[in-house]
Amino acid sequence: MNFKLLKQPRLTEKTWTQKEMGNQITFMVDVGANKIEIKKTVEDIFKVTVLGVNTINMQGKVKRMGRFVGRRPAWKKAIVTLKEGDRIEYFEGA
Numbered sequence: 001m002n003f004k005l006l007k008q009p010r011l012t013e014k015t016w017t018q019k020e021m022g023n024q025i026t027f028m029v030d031v032g033a034n035k036i037e038i039k040k041t042v043e044d045i046f047k048v049t050v051l052g053v054n055t056i057n058m059q060g061k062v063k064r065m066g067r068f069v070g071r072r073p074a075w076k077k078a079i080v081t082l083k084e085g086d087r088i089e090y091f092e093g094a
Contacts, residue, residue, distance in 0.1 A: 005033050005041045010077065022081065025088055029055075029078045038078050049083035 009015075010026040018024040029038055035053040042050050056079070060072035082088070 002037065002041060003045070005030050005037060006045070018079070023084060023086070025080050025082065027078045027080065029076050031057075031074070031076050033076065033078070035078075038080065042080050046088045048086040048088060050080055051083055052081040054079040054081075 007028045007030065010028055012026075015024075015026040018026065025042075027038075027042075033055075035055060038053050038055070039050045042048065042053075056077045058075050058077055060074045063070050063072060
């Protein structure tokens, strides 16, 4: 079980809708993580049953500061579908 695999939860309006309607939780994960590792880590840490994991590689945005152009880092997003009735308590109070 690798605790560094899950970096942080993604809390946006879209992820709240997914949580309420489809029992899905969204995490920012390590770029080198695969679906099997993400599934095992979420099940071990939160003691829930994971039905599926979808991953998306997000490209970093190009940003400007005056005449200088920079780029934000790329990151990976994982959408985890939980079994009906399972909840992650971390998100209930937010």
